[in-house]
Amino acid sequence: MTVTIVLPAQLRDLVRDRGSASGEADTVRVEPAESTVGGALRTLGERHPAVLDRIVTEQFQVRPHVNLFVGRENIRWNEGLDTPVDDGAEVTILPAVSGG
Amino acid sequence: MPEKPGGLRAQSGDTVLMVGTTKGAFLLRSGPDREGWEELEGPHFPGEEVYSLALDQRGGRRRLWAAPGNPFFGCTLRHSDDLGDSWSEEDAHSVRFPEESGLSMKRIWQIWPGREVDPDHLYLGVEPACVFESRDGGASWAPLVGFMNHEHRPKWEPGNGGLCLHTLIPHPRDSARMLVAFSTGGVYGTEDGGASWAPRNKGVRAEFLPDKHPEFGQCVHKIDHHPDRPETLFLQNHWGLYRSDDWGASWNDIANGVPSDFGFALSVHPHRPETVYIVPLESDEYRCTPEARLRVYRTADGGGSWHALTEGLPQEDAWETVLRDALCTDSRDPAGVYFGTRSGKLWASRDDGDSWSLAQEGLPPVVCVKAAVLS
Numbered sequence: 001m002t003v004t005i006v007l008p009a010q011l012r013d014l015v016r017d018r019g020s021a022s023g024e025a026d027t028v029r030v031e032p033a034e035s036t037v038g039g040a041l042r043t044l045g046e047r048h049p050a051v052l053d054r055i056v057t058e059q060f061q062v063r064p065h066v067n068l069f070v071g072r073e074n075i076r077w078n079e080g081l082d083t084p085v086d087d088g089a090e091v092t093i094l095p096a097v098s099g100g
Numbered sequence: 101m102p103e104k105p106g107g108l109r110a111q112s113g114d115t116v117l118m119v120g121t122t123k124g125a126f127l128l129r130s131g132p133d134r135e136g137w138e139e140l141e142g143p144h145f146p147g148e149e150v151y152s153l154a155l156d157q158r159g160g161r162r163r164l165w166a167a168p169g170n171p172f173f174g175c176t177l178r179h180s181d182d183l184g185d186s187w188s189e190e191d192a193h194s195v196r197f198p199e200e201s202g203l204s205m206k207r208i209w210q211i212w213p214g215r216e217v218d219p220d221h222l223y224l225g226v227e228p229a230c231v232f233e234s235r236d237g238g239a240s241w242a243p244l245v246g247f248m249n250h251e252h253r254p255k256w257e258p259g260n261g262g263l264c265l266h267t268l269i270p271h272p273r274d275s276a277r278m279l280v281a282f283s284t285g286g287v288y289g290t291e292d293g294g295a296s297w298a299p300r301n302k303g304v305r306a307e308f309l310p311d312k313h314p315e316f317g318q319c320v321h322k323i324d325h326h327p328d329r330p331e332t333l334f335l336q337n338h339w340g341l342y343r344s345d346d347w348g349a350s351w352n353d354i355a356n357g358v359p360s361d362f363g364f365a366l367s368v369h370p371h372r373p374e375t376v377y378i379v380p381l382e383s384d385e386y387r388c389t390p391e392a393r394l395r396v397y398r399t400a401d402g403g404g405s406w407h408a409l410t411e412g413l414p415q416e417d418a419w420e421t422v423l424r425d426a427l428c429t430d431s432r433d434p435a436g437v438y439f440g441t442r443s444g445k446l447w448a449s450r451d452d453g454d455s456w457s458l459a460q461e462g463l464p465p466v467v468c469v470k471a472a473v474l475s
Contacts, residue, residue, distance in 0.1 A: 010173060014190060050191030054173035057204035058197045065172045095172040 003040040003085050004029050006092040007051070014051045037068060038081030040091055055093060056081075065096040105141040107185025112474050115430055116183070117448075117459070118164070119440055120150035120468030125166050127184050128459065132473075134436055134450040137459045144168075144184055151425070152224075154211040155472040159219030162474065165238070167208035167224075175208050177224070179238060195224060195232055195241045201248055203228055210425070212268040215275065225265035229256060229282040231294065244294040252285065252299070252316055259283035259319050259338070266424055267320070271347075272327040279323065279348055283338070286318030287348050303351035307339040308384075322366045322424045323348075326373035334376045334403065336366040336424075338384060343403045354403025359390040365427035369452070370435050374402035377429070377437055377453060379422040387421050394418040396427075396439070398453050412456035413447065420445075423467050430471040440466025 005028045007015065012026055028048070032039040038060070045052030056062055060081070068075045069092040075083040085091065108129045110116060117128040117137070124143025130136060144150075145168035154165045164183060169175025177193040180186060197203040210225035214233075224232040224241065231244045256263055264283055271277035279289045279300065286301040299316035306318045319338035326332070335342040335351060341361045342351040355361035360380040369375035378397050382390040389395065393415045395408040421442040430436035437449040444463035449456045 049194075053191075053194070053196065057174075058199050059202065059204055060199070061204075063172065063174060 001035060001085075001087040002029055002031055004088075004090045005040060005044055006090060008094055010095065011051055011054055011093070014054070015048050032085075035085055036079075036081065037070060037075055037083045037085055037091055040085055040089075041081070067094050067096050068092070069094070102143060102146050105144055105184065107180070108139055108141055108183040110139075110183055110474055114474045115432070115436060116155065116472050116474060117438060117446070118153040118155065118468075118470040118472070119446060119460075119463065119466060120153050120166075120425075121440075121444070121464035121466050122149045123147055123464035125150040125153060125168070125184075126460070126463060127164075128446075132432075134430075134432075134448070137448070140460065141184055143464075144187070145178075149207075149467065151467050152208050152211045153468055153470050154213060155470065156213040156219075156222070157472070157475045158213055158216055159237075161219070161237075163238075165211045165222075167211060169207055174205060177208060177211075177238075177241075193238060193241065195226070197230070197243060197248070201243070203230070203248070206262060207264065209264045209266045210268055212270070214270055215272060218275070223268045223270065223278075225268050225280065225282070227262045227264040228258075229253075229263045229265040229285060231265065231268065231278075231280060233294070244290075246290070246295045247280075247288070247297050250288075250297055255317070256282075256285040257317070267323045269323060269325060269330075269333070272330050277347070279333070281320040281323050281335075283321065284317055284319040286316050286320050287323065287335070288316075289348055300348035301351070302349065303353075304335065304337055304342055305340045321364045324366050324368040324376070326368050326370075329373040332373060332402070334366055334368060336363050336378055338362065341378065341403070354399070356404060357406045358397055359395075362387075363422075364424040365422050365439065367427050367429050367437070370429050370431045371433045372400070375400050375452075376403065377427060378406075379427060379439060381421060388419045389421075392416060392418050394420050394441075394447075396437070396453055396456075409449075409453045409456070411454060412449075425468040425470075426466050428469050428471050431473050436471060438469050438471050440469045442466065 030043040032043040119126040124146045126142030128137045129139040148168035152167045156163045164180040178187045206227040212223040214221035220237040267281035269279040288297045333344045341355040394413040397406040427439040434452040437453045442465040446460040448459040
């Protein structure tokens with residue numbers, strides 16, 4: 001199973017120039033053992049631990065001002081990191097509209 | 101985003117100011133006479149808050165540390181060995197709590213190079229309140245477990261700035277001893293190199309609690325001392341100005357003649373242990389300079405009396421706020437004294453605070469000012 005993770009601009013430097021960004025620089029393809037968003041992130045973190053640090057806390061909880069979408073659906077309104085992903089799914093990571 | 105700034109073109113003997121703001125870090129350079137600030141580089145880490153900066157010149161280094169962060173993706177620790185021309189990769193230094201701790205890093209509030217005799221030893225003060233240390237020059241970091249697992253932790257309450265550990269005072273001659281301060285918990289000390297910690301708040305008021313003198317829970321804003329007289333400490337509290345002559349075992353009120361004993365910032369003169377600078381603010385509800393006058397107060401007798409320093413500072417229509425790490429001195433004599441405001445102004449004195457000039461304005465809100473003379 002392959003899942004494409006779409007990174008926001010702020011995190012792209014963390015995967016660039018390391019020979020692992022596939023196709024476009026803003027995406028990373030992973031093959032998670034577990035077919036959930038959390039599983040896809042853990043697989044991402046094995047290759048890019050610093051990226052995972054920016055998305056989730058030490059307690060593996062999504063940072064409060066980061067949003068994750070499977071397709072167009074925010075996982076907060078689904079099953080969070082347990083939200084299932086299918087083969088070919090696209091998980092988009094975006095900073096929330098907050099701050100000043 | 102702004103164009104990437106370069107590094108300072110500085111040389112030995114120059115004075116460097118490191119200014120952390122809510123939108124990045126700025127570096128300024130002046131010659132030994134400090135007559136003017138000839139170079140400004142920034143913002144480094146544009147858009148990110150930089151609450152802590154430090155220049156580590158021990159062991160032949162000239163290493164600048166910064167801890168940029170943002171509310172979206174958390175904070176990182178970066179270093180530069182060329183005064184900001186280039187920075188370490190974002191993932192070069194991992195500062196994380198162990199998963200089993202139940203804690204998550206929010207912000208690095210203080211970067212503190214350790215004792216001169218141990219140039220590879222550094223400390224961080226972080227939020228949620230904890231001390232991290234590195235014994236390999238910053239390559240790897242770990243929390244002090246005795247502090248991280250302190251039995252009081254469930255009762256520590258975050259202040260307005262979060263549960264921030266903002267002050268680290270390693271004893272300059274005894275590696276087993278260190279004091280820390282955080283809001284709200286107060287002052288804690290270790291006598292065994294960080295394995296165990298005990299509160300040291302006797303005499304410090306907690307105005308916001310029913311018990312005004314609890315064992316812990318005080319909202320201490322800043323402590324400083326002179327390394328030649330390490331046992332004598334000065335403390336700016338959330339309401340209260342104190343002095344200790346026994347390494348924090350007891351504290352005595354020294355708010356003699358200040359317009360308010362509320363404030364954040366405090367700094368000790370680099371050569372005179374009884375000379376201290378503060379910027380009083382009016383009340384914890386208002387948090388602006390009293391009477392709209394920007395005044396630094398200085399004591400030359402360890403808190404026996406305080407005198408307003410006003411020459412060059414606006415004495416009307418100045419509703420300013422100076423935060424806990426936004427006041428500092430350099431190491432010269434007479435001392436350079438510097439502070440930044442939330443309105444983005446950077447003020448400098450090169451005569452012990454007797455007179456002041458505006459070094460820079462138009463900065464984002466200033467949260468941190470550090471000064472160093474390049475060796």
